[in-house]
Amino acid sequence: MYIGAAMFFTDYSMTPAELATALEERGFESVWAPEHSHIPLTRKSEWPGGGELPKKYYDAMDPFVTLTAAAAVTKKLKVGTGVCLVNQRDPIQTAKAVASIDQVSGGRFLFGVGNGWNQDEMENHGTDFESRHxxxxxxxxxxxVIWTKSKAEYHGDMVKFxxxxxxxKxxxxxxxxxxxxxxxPYGxxxxxxxxxxxMPLRRRKAYAEVRELIPKFQAMAKEANRDLASLPISIWESKEDESELKRDQEAGVVRVIVSLDSEKSDKILPILDRWAKLAQKVK
Structure with a gap:
């Protein structure tokens, strides 16, 4: 089971290069960067985390820029968006960004995507909240189609070229x-x-532990004639808990991702050291 780490990169956090280097040195599999283009001062939709929205959401850097910096100083570490808000991005330009970072990283990019929760943010991009999925x-x-065809075209109801x-490519x-x-079940x-x-979060209001829902997810995949090997599960927001991680491993989870605060290296490196030791116990 792989272990990755995510951070909202800001102008007051570790730099992407610093964190990526530290992660690769300690044997982590991947580094992840989230995305918010901006945060409107109005709020039609509640933050799923509950309470006040943390400052780092307002301050997050562009994930394709930060992950390129991370890829440039590493050789094996995978770099992933966690998550890219596709509903707020032009698909032609985003396809180029994905292909470009996959090229400069030597094929180490993981395209984590999400549909978003912030109605005001996506409406500023011209996206209708109800039809975002x-x-x-x-x-x-x-x-x-763009990634796989030399002459690409697409004719949907909402996306057409x-x-x-x-x-x-x-x-x-x-x-x-x-x-x-x-x-x-929707994601x-x-x-x-x-x-x-x-890539579900470990806990949500609807359930206390997503691992318990893996059999239902697998049944859903089988019903759709999807090979389970083609749908690996990555659980977000894992804690330093050996028994929990071993249960994840036994359940077939491929990757767990640690959410790090937007802090400098003096706060983050000791956390990474503890996780590196824990990782040796759940290989």
Whole structure:
């Protein structure tokens, strides 16, 4: 089972290069960067975490920029968006960004995607909140065509373009894995429909432990004739708990991801050292 770490990179956190170097030195598999283009001062939708929205959400850097910096100073560490808000991005330009970072990283990019919770934020981008799930699906389908076809075209209800050519193509074939974030059952259904993996949070209001829902997810995948090996599960927001991690491993979880605060190295490195020791016990 792999272990990754995520951070909202800001101008007051560790730099992406610092964290990536520290993670690779300690044997971590991946580094993850979230995305928020901005945070409107109005709030129609509640933050799923409850309470006040943390400052780091307002201050997050662009994930493709930070992950490129992380890739440039590492050789094996994978770099992933956790998650890219596809509903707020042009699919043609995003397809190029994904292919470009996969190229410069030598095929180490993991495309974590999500549909978003902040209604005001996405409305500023011209996205309708109620139809965002369909929009994301069509944008991802369209990007897959761009990545895999020399002459790409897509004609959906919300995303449409006539034959065109776009390079570079990704190093990974047919394309970097599209890991779909979201809760059970809706996020899980989207992962089964168009994803290459499911990335749920460990705990949500609807359930105390997502690991207990893995059999239901697997049944959902089998019903859709999806090979379970093509839908690895990555659990977010794992804690330093050996017994919990071993239960994850036994349940077939491929990856757990640690959420780090936006802090400097004096606060973060001791946490990474503890996780590196813990990782040796759950290989």
């Amino acid at each position: 369909k929009l994301v699906r069509e944008r991802i389908e369209a990007m897959k 006539d034959p065109m050519m776009a390079w570079p 990704p190093v990974q074939k047919p394309h970097p894995p599209v890991l779909v974030g979201g809760a059970f 899980a259904r989207r992962a089964v429909r168009y994803g290459d993996g499911w």
